[in-house]
Amino acid sequence: MTDAEPYLRLERITKSFGPFQALKDVSLEIFRGEFVCFLGPSGCGKTTLLRAIAGLDVQTSGRIEQGGRDVSDLPASARDFGIVFQSYALFPNLTVARNVGYGLESRKIPRDERTRRVADLLELVGLPDAGPKFPGQLSGGQQQRVALARALAIGPGLLLLDEPLSALDARVRQRLRTEIVRLHRRLGVTTIMVTHDQEEALTMADRIVVMNQGGIEQVGTPLTIYRHPASRFVADFIGHMNFIPALTAGPGRVRVGALELETGELDDLPPGTPVTLGVRPEDIQVRDIGGHAANVFSAHVGELEFLGGIWRAALTERSMGAGPALELRADLSSNAVRDLDVARGAELMVAVPPERIRVFVQGASP
Amino acid sequence: MTRTDLVVSAPVGIVRQKAGWDDWVMRAGLVVLGLYLAITIVLPLWSMLSKSLEDHSGAFVGLANYSAYASNPVLVRSILNSLTVAGVTTAITLALAFVYAYGLTRSRMPGRGLFRAVAMIPLLAPSLLPAISLIYLFGNQGVIRDWLMGWSVYGPIGIVMGEVFYTFPHALMILTTALAVADQRLYEAADCLGATRFRRFMTVTLPGARYGLVSAGFVVFTLVMTDFGVPKVIGGSYDVLATDVYKQVVGQQNFQMGAVVSAVLLIPAILAFAVDRIIQRRQVSQLGGRAVSFRPSAEPLRDWTLFAVCAAVALVLLAMLGMAGFASLVKFWPYNLELGLRHYSFDLMDGGGWGSYWNSLKMASWTAVIGTAVIFTGAWMIEKSRGAGPLRTACHLLAMLPMAVPGLVLGLAYIFFFNPAGNPLSFLYGTLAILVMNSIAHFYTVSHLTAVTALKQIDPEFESVSASLKIPAYTTFLRVTVPVCLPAILGISIYLFINAMTTVSGVVFLYSPDTTLASIAVLNMDDAGDIAPAAAMAMMIVYTSAAVKLIHATATGGLLRVTQRWRAR
Numbered sequence: 023m024t025d026a027e028p029y030l031r032l033e034r035i036t037k038s039f040g041p042f043q044a045l046k047d048v049s050l051e052i053f054r055g056e057f058v059c060f061l062g063p064s065g066c067g068k069t070t071l072l073r074a075i076a077g078l079d080v081q082t083s084g085r086i087e088q089g090g091r092d093v094s095d096l097p098a099s100a101r102d103f104g105i106v107f108q109s110y111a112l113f114p115n116l117t118v119a120r121n122v123g124y125g126l127e128s129r130k131i132p133r134d135e136r137t138r139r140v141a142d143l144l145e146l147v148g149l150p151d152a153g154p155k156f157p158g159q160l161s162g163g164q165q166q167r168v169a170l171a172r173a174l175a176i177g178p179g180l181l182l183l184d185e186p187l188s189a190l191d192a193r194v195r196q197r198l199r200t201e202i203v204r205l206h207r208r209l210g211v212t213t214i215m216v217t218h219d220q221e222e223a224l225t226m227a228d229r230i231v232v233m234n235q236g237g238i239e240q241v242g243t244p245l246t247i248y249r250h251p252a253s254r255f256v257a258d259f260i261g262h263m264n265f266i267p268a269l270t271a272g273p274g275r276v277r278v279g280a281l282e283l284e285t286g287e288l289d290d291l292p293p294g295t296p297v298t299l300g301v302r303p304e305d306i307q308v309r310d311i312g313g314h315a316a317n318v319f320s321a322h323v324g325e326l327e328f329l330g331g332i333w334r335a336a337l338t339e340r341s342m343g344a345g346p347a348l349e350l351r352a353d354l355s356s357n358a359v360r361d362l363d364v365a366r367g368a369e370l371m372v373a374v375p376p377e378r379i380r381v382f383v384q385g386a387s388p
Numbered sequence: 389m390t391r392t393d394l395v396v397s398a399p400v401g402i403v404r405q406k407a408g409w410d411d412w413v414m415r416a417g418l419v420v421l422g423l424y425l426a427i428t429i430v431l432p433l434w435s436m437l438s439k440s441l442e443d444h445s446g447a448f449v450g451l452a453n454y455s456a457y458a459s460n461p462v463l464v465r466s467i468l469n470s471l472t473v474a475g476v477t478t479a480i481t482l483a484l485a486f487v488y489a490y491g492l493t494r495s496r497m498p499g500r501g502l503f504r505a506v507a508m509i510p511l512l513a514p515s516l517l518p519a520i521s522l523i524y525l526f527g528n529q530g531v532i533r534d535w536l537m538g539w540s541v542y543g544p545i546g547i548v549m550g551e552v553f554y555t556f557p558h559a560l561m562i563l564t565t566a567l568a569v570a571d572q573r574l575y576e577a578a579d580c581l582g583a584t585r586f587r588r589f590m591t592v593t594l595p596g597a598r599y600g601l602v603s604a605g606f607v608v609f610t611l612v613m614t615d616f617g618v619p620k621v622i623g624g625s626y627d628v629l630a631t632d633v634y635k636q637v638v639g640q641q642n643f644q645m646g647a648v649v650s651a652v653l654l655i656p657a658i659l660a661f662a663v664d665r666i667i668q669r670r671q672v673s674q675l676g677g678r679a680v681s682f683r684p685s686a687e688p689l690r691d692w693t694l695f696a697v698c699a700a701v702a703l704v705l706l707a708m709l710g711m712a713g714f715a716s717l718v719k720f721w722p723y724n725l726e727l728g729l730r731h732y733s734f735d736l737m738d739g740g741g742w743g744s745y746w747n748s749l750k751m752a753s754w755t756a757v758i759g760t761a762v763i764f765t766g767a768w769m770i771e772k773s774r775g776a777g778p779l780r781t782a783c784h785l786l787a788m789l790p791m792a793v794p795g796l797v798l799g800l801a802y803i804f805f806f807n808p809a810g811n812p813l814s815f816l817y818g819t820l821a822i823l824v825m826n827s828i829a830h831f832y833t834v835s836h837l838t839a840v841t842a843l844k845q846i847d848p849e850f851e852s853v854s855a856s857l858k859i860p861a862y863t864t865f866l867r868v869t870v871p872v873c874l875p876a877i878l879g880i881s882i883y884l885f886i887n888a889m890t891t892v893s894g895v896v897f898l899y900s901p902d903t904t905l906a907s908i909a910v911l912n913m914d915d916a917g918d919i920a921p922a923a924a925m926a927m928m929i930v931y932t933s934a935a936v937k938l939i940h941a942t943a944t945g946g947l948l949r950v951t952q953r954w955r956a957r
Contacts, residue, residue, distance in 0.1 A: 076852070076856065077405065077855075078852050078855070080403055080404075080405035081403055082402060082403065083401060083402050083403055084403065085403075094403050095403050095404060095405050095406050096405070096406060097405060097406055097407060097408035097410070097411060097774075097855070098408070098852065098855035098856060099408040099409070099410060099855040099856075099858055099860075100406075100408060101856075103856055104856055104857075105852065105853065105856045107847075107849045107852070107853070109847050109848075109849060110847075111847045111849035111850055111852070111853050113850065113864075113867075113868040113872075114872060115868060115871040115872050116867070116868065124854075124857055124859065125856075125857030125858065125859060127859070128858060128859055128860075128863075129858075172853075172857070173856070175857075176856075176857055176858070178856070
């Protein structure tokens with residue numbers, strides 16, 4: 023679904039507010055028809071980047087090219103995009119139909135054609151009967167769909183969504199999430215969504231752009247971002263991860279206290295280099311640990327937290343003797359907890375598959 | 389264009405966004421607004437201040453006029469007099485208004501809505517009216533002159549009484565706002581900690597209202613310092629700064645000295661303005677988003693005590709108004725108390741007759757219509773235009789300036805600026821247009837702030853959305869912003885109308901024989917000894933203001949029902 027030529031190309035975008043750098047040298051390519059999420063904590067610059075792409079708050083320096091056209095210095099009104107805000111920004115004094123048709127009115131489109139387009143759009147977002155109502159008479163989720171229809175009405179080449187779901191309650195948010203994705207599949211319009219909600223990004227995006235402190239940490243598919251976080255920040259921000267300080271001990275081996283572990287990835291670092299290991303709680307194995315499995319050790323079970331479908335266990339590995347204990351959080355399925363009689367105070371054999379260990383070189387992690 | 393071209397041409401320099409058609413329209417609008425504000429506010433003030441540094445022939449003399457002023461004991465005494473009446477009035481008004489506001493916001497006494505309405509009465513009348521009423525109440529032939537126990541009402545006593553009436557609603561509005569926002573949780577905490585009622589009042593209520601008190605104090609003080617109506621009518625030989633300006637200019641044609649006194653009058657006003665700005669900034673943090681709004685519980689003793697005080701104040705306000713109304717109908721005070729409309733035959737008196745009333749109506753209507761359009765559009769451009777930062781800041785500052793300029797000073801400044809034949813705008817002098825301009829400028833700031841507040845409450849992204857939909861911002865302004873802000877817009881227009889109708893100080897230097905106004909007619913008829921007709925004309929102003937306010941309230945209700953259907957859920 024991607025062309026060879028990127029549809030949107032950002033080159034070395036910076037944005038400063040006085041001494042504060044909101045965007046630091048951001049470059050990015052987005053392809054036609056992609057659904058991209060800008061994900062990051064508040065203040066990371068994701069909305070600033072979106073507004074620069076829209077031309078609402080122009081970047082301090084850098085170049086933006088959309089559909090082969092340099093739009094870097096164009097005002098918003100000369101660019102090609104539709105936008106949906108967290109606040110919806112629906113015109114409260116106009117009916118839903120007039121809101122949706124607002125952008126069509128200046129385009130010399132005949133009235134009946136316009137009416138038809140509006141009806142189609144309302145149908146598309148699942149509100150076929152809302153036309154004569156005022157925005158204030160709709161629920162938050164319905165208002166957001168109207169805003170979406172209004173943005174799509176002009177057939178934009180680029181759809182920008184600025185935290186569109188944040189103001190909604192959890193259930194509505196979930197439903198709207200799938201609907202936006204469905205809509206995107208159907209229309210194929212290149213879409214950028216800003217969000218601080220990792221779950222939203224993971225479920226909706228073709229690619230995620232993880233941002234932190236005005237820069238891009240990693241760009242990749244949800245699976246790549248989750249499985250192979252490029253930095254400790256990404257690993258920490260998306261999902262849960264155990265971070266374990268360690269020292270390299272030869273090719274593919276690290277030492278944690280007295281314990282020596284095998285890791286899948288380890289560049290040629292000289293032995294004794296301090297690194298940080300990252301292990302996701304759900305990657306810690308407790309079942310079917312064969313005799314030949316790597317990285318097997320016995321751990322003491324501390325606190326057990328019941329999270330519904332799973333249990334989160336605090337594990338401590340004590341073989342290290344004088345060194346500090348190795349503390350791990352592990353997600354265990356309810357089945358495993360029942361079958362293995364996992365309880366507070368019990369000892370448990372665990373294995374950490376080498377290919378599931380991420381190694382972060384200490385100096386490189388933020 | 390090939391791909392390599394694009395990479396090679398990538399700029400590293402700072403990006404300056406091109407302005408769209410919208411942006412140019414807005415910027416042009418801002419420039420026009422800036423010029424308008426410069427012409428109607430800054431340049432007149434500038435010519436007034438430079439006039440105060442010139443002698444009669446127009447030569448620059450530095451501060452000579454000021455030192456002449458300072459060495460004139462009569463004029464200097466006026467400063468003391470002004471400070472005295474302003475100080476005493478402030479103390480009395482604040483005390484009364486605080487209790488009254490406390491009753492309105494912190495008790496469950498009956499009739500709060502009615503009390504609130506009655507307290508606004510003075511806003512409908514020119515400040516001349518309470519002074520005229522006082523003459524009928526306490527003057528030489530006053531109904532209850534014995535109550536003063538031999539003291540004369542002509543002088544500081546009369547001025548203070550009149551000014552308390554005139555300034556009461558201004559103080560009340562600020563104090564009710566200050567007292568209305570209270571955090572119930574603080575009171576509950578105080579109760580739980582076993583604080584006595586007195587202690588609770590001193591540690592919770594008063595600190596919460598302290599900014600309101602300071603702000604109201606400065607507003608009242610400035611109003612009294614710069615009011616001209618009350619001392620003109622009832623001041624007798626007790627000179628104050630405002631009457632000095634009038635005497636210097638109208639009586640002795642000494643414009644230079646008038647300018648000097650005006651400059652002196654600017655000081656308290658600017659001070660009050662500065663204090664108010666600082667307070668506004670601090671006030672913000674007073675009430676957190678999680679505060680629970682205060683709901684007074686029923687306490688019969690407190691409620692009825694407050695009721696008694698409020699009733700007494702309301703009765704006095706009504707009595708002052710009623711006295712003028714009654715006196716305007718009495719055939720020949722105090723000898724023939726038959727009622728009739730004789731005094732309303734204004735055409736038989738000096739002062740411009742009914743013509744001045746119609747002029748006032750015309751002037752107030754134009755002020756309301758043009759003023760609202762200019763001020764609201766201006767506020768929108770200042771708030772919502774993109775880029776052009778310095779221009780917007782400049783316009784905003786200019787819009788805030790009139791708050792610090794008393795009407796009398798602004799009026800005098802207009803003479804200095806528009807009268808000289810060299811000014812291409814001098815054709816405006818003596819027309820209704822200059823009165824409209826002056827009134828808009830005089831009441832600009834409050835209207836501007838109302839507009840800004842309304843604009844800040846609507847979604848900030850309307851303009852962004854219209855840009856993305858390729859709809860010009862001004863289309864969205866007309867189709868969305870104006871309808872959504874309609875209540876505020878109507879509020880601004882009624883504020884401008886009533887103030888233009890009742891103002892004396894702003895226009896007293898600017899009317900011509902063809903453009904006399906109702907409020908000026910009151911002044912001139914009173915000057916000529918025709919007090920009953922003066923009372924009658926003052927009442928006409930009150931009736932008109934009240935009627936317009938009533939029509940406005942009903943019309944607003946109707947209009948809102950029709951156009952604001954969307955507000956209903």
